[in-house]
Amino acid sequence: MSSTNNVAFTAPINPPGATPVVTPEQIWNGLLLKIRSAETFVPGAIQSTKVISDSVDPSTGNPVTVREVLFRETQNIVQETVTTFKPTRVDFEQPSGSKISNVISQGAGGELYMTYIFEWRHPGVSEVELAALLEKEKKMSQMAVEGTIKVLRQLVEEKKL
DSSP: OOOEEEEEEEEESSOTTOSSOOOHHHHHHHHHHHHHOHHHHOTTTEEEEEEEEEEEOTTTOOEEEEEEEEETTTOOEEEEEEEEETTTEEEEEOTTSOEEEEEEEEOTTSOEEEEEEEEEEOTTOOHHHHHHHHHHHHHHHHHHHHHHHHHHHHHHHTTOO
């Protein structure tokens, strides 16, 4: 029996008529900021971020950051390993094996999208509990994507990205 919920949510970064138009470079810089200051993007869920180390994966050349995130609701501190794949993806891996990817993608007309992919591991939970967690995680994934885009747009408007 699987005790993993896989969830993905996508939203447009520059919906029709939205100003300012956020550039791919600004989006990437926003994701880099999010690694170091997650609470800027999801203040309801994350209270603080502390960077433990920065390095480069010798086999890929990708930057790797180890950070501690303090979750607001549970007051749990979780150490995450964050790997960047410039200019399209940031992967977050937790000790539980849960993984989150933030992906910037482009549509056929050049429009930009933000997708979060979650692999939530819940060892030892029943199917009923897993189903209840899935509903909560679907809502949370939508809030995380839409919230990140809102903050990105706000930071661009304030000329901080």
